Amino acid sequence: MENRMCHLPTLRRDHPDRMVLDASTHAATVLIGLARAWSARPQIVDGLFAELAKLDECVRDGIQLEDVGSAEHARDLVARQLLAEAGGAEFHLSPKRDRDAAHQARQIAEEARRMAAALDAHANAIGVEADAAERKHIARQRAELKRLQGQMANLTPEPALAPVLTLQRPAGD
Secondary structure, three states: OOOHHHHOOEEEEEEOOEEEEEOHHHHHHHHHHHHHHHHHOHHHHHHHHHHHHHHHHHHHHOOOEOOOEOHHHHHHHHHHHHHHHOOOOOOOOOOOOOHHHHHHHHHHHHHHHHHHHHHHHHHHHHHHHHHHHHHHHHHHHHHHHHHHHHHHHHOOOOOOOOOOOOOOOOOOO
């Protein structure tokens, strides 16, 4: 039986502190579909790509579009049009009611459980690190406060300055 799960994202640990949800196999399928669409109708796909690039530049530069509304919304619409030209970016489950469809559903569920467990452990590790960093930061703040309080306690008040100018009364008063 062929592996039908090749389009699902996979979870990788590139580094002990980093996890990557990799959807490159699905993206490759979309790119192949886009190449087929371009081969069949190059002017349409070229035009959509050019429009997408212009709209994305407007989004990056913060330029608002007068007649179309939000540049970001317009860009996303064009991107969805390109995806539609590519055949979509959806992962369709088998519509059959047979053992292969049941196996596919179980594979997806198992992969989802594996990802959930790994991501939950990753989130817990990040939480522990964040808590430790926060405790360390609070301890530094308290130490600095105590240091400043100690400095203030050791300050001796300066004697009041004698008035520099004294009022002189004119002679004869």
